[in-house]
Amino acid sequence: xxxxxxxxxxxxxxxxxxxxxxxxxxxxxxxxxxxxxxxxxxxxxxxxxxxxxxxxxxxxxxxxxxxxxxxxxxxxxxxxxxxxxxxxxxxxxxxxxxxxxxxxxxxxxxxxxxxxxxxxxxxxxxxxxxxxxxxxxxxxxxxxxxxxxxxxxxxxx
Amino acid sequence: xxxxxxxxxxxxxxxxxxxxxxxxxxxxxxxxxxxxxxxxxxxxxxxxxxxxxxxxxxxxxxxxxxxxxxxxxxxxxxxxxxxxxxxxxxxxxxxxxxxxxxxxxxxxxxxxxxxxxxxxxxxxxxxxxxxxxxxxxxxxxxxxxxxxxxxxxxxxx
Amino acid sequence: xxxxxxxxxxxxxxxxxxxxxxxxxxxxxxxxxxxxxxxxxxxxxxxxxxxxxxxxxxxxxxxxxxxxxxxxxxxxxxxxxxxxxxxxxxxxxxxxxxxxxxxxxxxxxxxxxxxxxxxxxxxxxxxxxxxxxxxxxxxxxxxxxxxxxxxxxxxxx
Numbered sequence: 001x002x003x004x005x006x007x008x009x010x011x012x013x014x015x016x017x018x019x020x021x022x023x024x025x026x027x028x029x030x031x032x033x034x035x036x037x038x039x040x041x042x043x044x045x046x047x048x049x050x051x052x053x054x055x056x057x058x059x060x061x062x063x064x065x066x067x068x069x070x071x072x073x074x075x076x077x078x079x080x081x082x083x084x085x086x087x088x089x090x091x092x093x094x095x096x097x098x099x100x101x102x103x104x105x106x107x108x109x110x111x112x113x114x115x116x117x118x119x120x121x122x123x124x125x126x127x128x129x130x131x132x133x134x135x136x137x138x139x140x141x142x143x144x145x146x147x148x149x150x151x152x153x154x155x156x157x
Numbered sequence: 158x159x160x161x162x163x164x165x166x167x168x169x170x171x172x173x174x175x176x177x178x179x180x181x182x183x184x185x186x187x188x189x190x191x192x193x194x195x196x197x198x199x200x201x202x203x204x205x206x207x208x209x210x211x212x213x214x215x216x217x218x219x220x221x222x223x224x225x226x227x228x229x230x231x232x233x234x235x236x237x238x239x240x241x242x243x244x245x246x247x248x249x250x251x252x253x254x255x256x257x258x259x260x261x262x263x264x265x266x267x268x269x270x271x272x273x274x275x276x277x278x279x280x281x282x283x284x285x286x287x288x289x290x291x292x293x294x295x296x297x298x299x300x301x302x303x304x305x306x307x308x309x310x311x312x313x314x
Numbered sequence: 315x316x317x318x319x320x321x322x323x324x325x326x327x328x329x330x331x332x333x334x335x336x337x338x339x340x341x342x343x344x345x346x347x348x349x350x351x352x353x354x355x356x357x358x359x360x361x362x363x364x365x366x367x368x369x370x371x372x373x374x375x376x377x378x379x380x381x382x383x384x385x386x387x388x389x390x391x392x393x394x395x396x397x398x399x400x401x402x403x404x405x406x407x408x409x410x411x412x413x414x415x416x417x418x419x420x421x422x423x424x425x426x427x428x429x430x431x432x433x434x435x436x437x438x439x440x441x442x443x444x445x446x447x448x449x450x451x452x453x454x455x456x457x458x459x460x461x462x463x464x465x466x467x468x469x470x471x
Contacts, residue, residue: 024266025273026288030250032192032309035346037251040289093344094351096462098291101452109338109454116339131340132354132462134412135452138258138292140266148253148289152346181423182430183445187407189349189466194408197446255448295415295449297423305410305446 005086008122019077020044023140029082034090036151038078040098042143043070052142055135056105059144064099067144068114075115075149076122083153090152092119092129098146101135108133115147162243165279176234177201180297186239191247193308195235197255199300200227209299212292213262216301221256224301225271232272232306233279240310247309249276249286255303258292265290272304319400322436333391334358337454343396348404350465352392354412356457357384366456369449370419373458378413381458382428389429389463390436397467404466406433406443412460415449422447429461 009016020041022028029038043051043066055064080086097112099105112133119127139146166173177198179185186195200208200223212221237243254269256262269290276284296303323330334355336342343352357365357380369378394400411426413419426447433441453460 022288024270024288024290025277025285026252027285028287030248030286032248032250037287037307039287040291091344091346093346095340096289098289099452103451105452106454106456108452113338120339128339128341129344130342130351130353130462131336131338132410132412132460133338133454134354134450134460135454136291137294137451138256138260138262138265140263140290142263146289146291148287150351179445181427181445181447182434182442183409184442185444187405187443189405189407194444194464196444197448253446255446293448294417294451295413295419295422297420297447297449299420303446303448305444 003085003087005122012121016077016080017044017073019081020074028078034152036082036153038075038149038151040146040148041071041074041078042146043067044074045070050141051144053144054102055099055111055144057102061107061110064111064144065114068111069118071145071147072115072118075147079151088154089123089126090154091126092123092149093152094129094150095131096148097131097133098136098139100139100144105135108135111145160242160244162279169278173234173237174201174230176238177231185235191309193239193310195232195306195308197303197305198228198231198235199303200224201231202227207298208301210301211259212256212268212301214259218264218267221268221301222271225268226275228302228304229272229275232304236308245311246280246283247311248283249280249306250309251286251307252288253305254288254290255293255296257296257301262292265292268302317399317401319436326435330391330394331358331387333395334388342392348466350396350467352389352463352465354460354462355385355388355392356460357381358388359384364455365458367458368416369413369425369458371416375421375424378425378458379428382411382425383432385459385461386429386432389461393465402468403437403440404468405440406437406463407466408443408464409445410462411445411447412450412453414453414458419449422449425459
């Protein structure tokens with residue numbers, strides 16, 4: 001099999017983490033036709049810990065962008081787990097990025113770019129789609145960022 | 158007609174409430190192909206009143222989880238109203254659960270489980286899909302929980 | 315070509331603004347089949363400036379509703395840009411309206427109605443679909459309202 005994305009991950013020196021998995025009565029993803037809806041996920045460090053805190057107070061923009069990148073790694077790990085191969089990703093259709101903001105923090109798009117840039121680096125143009133970014137009051141376990149995704153996928157040949 | 162879900166509701170002693178209905182210039186749901194997009198809805202008590210307040214201050218986790226269960230009843234009532242029979246539900250594809258949080262409340266997933274558990278109890282595995290859960294600053298009418306859903310449905314035979 | 319919606323815009327005296335465009339690593343929209351997912355967008359005044367501030371403190375409901383209307387104009391401008399003609403809109407399937415709320419502001423639906431009403435005025439019944447409305451802690455650049463949309467479109471004949 002021509003596992004193009006796996007090769008690209010190697011080139012970038014990226015080893016996908018284990019998917020963090022659901023924290024309640026839901027699944028990591030659900031598919032309808034060629035649309036795969038991914039549950040909201042968050043930033044997991046290499047040591048398995050979560051990146052927590054308020055962006056604009058506990059984390060600055062660069063730290064929050066790195067948290068968004070780690071969340072993007074979780075999205076890729078979930079996709080690989082669901083699909084077998086990331087080559088089945090046709091396009092990342094939509095991201096919704098929710099930033100755990102301190103009052104007055106207005107740069108959610110710059111933060112979520114940490115995820116979007118990773119997806120483009122790994123998947124090429126297929127990693128780029130529509131997006132929303134907002135600042136929310138609180139996130140589960142105080143994670144700094146939560147991102148959900150809708151992904152167009154190819155059927156298994 | 159073999160109305161399996163209606164029988165299951167009977168077994169559980171659940172009588173669906175009247176759907177609360179839209180509070181502005183929109184519809185309770187919109188269908189495209191086999192996807193039904195349900196508008197965000199909230200917790201309506203048996204007496205018709207809304208469950209309001211900040212979770213983590215005015216409501217504890219158990220009270221908020223019950224509010225999420227009541228919101229799930231509204232989702233089922235809306236579905237029944239849209240579809241005629243809940244047997245046309247193929248799968249609850251995606252929930253987005255928004256909790257009206259007091260500062261520092263970090264347990265949105267445990268709250269939204271009140272809805273997810275109801276949907277699984279009533280619909281079986283079809284009630285379980287992808288999900289996001291977040292804490293938001295304010296909700297309409299100060300409702301404690303708002304949940305929107307995307308549901309895969311079967312066409313009328 | 316029978317450009318019905320363009321004629322309707324003329325009748326209403328509406329000139330669509332230039333689309334504001336993405337502010338990061340994403341696209342204004344992404345299409346899968348007959349679904350077009352539009353990125354979250356915000357209120358741009360005729361002079362090109364953004365409508366900013368907290369609804370319930372810096373803006374009252376009427377001012378916020380006008381901000382939502384301006385956001386609706388951006389949605390229409392984005393749609394026209396993506397589709398060539400607004401006649402290709404089959405239906406506005408789903409809006410998610412996020413209001414930049416001051417503490418205690420509970421009228422997100424009345425605010426987002428400013429967008430919904432515009433879409434119905436311009437597109438007729440096709441402008442009305444499912445909707446959620448919430449109050450969020452912060453929005454990018456302090457915009458007063460952010461709205462994302464899912465739109466069913468017709469293929470080019």
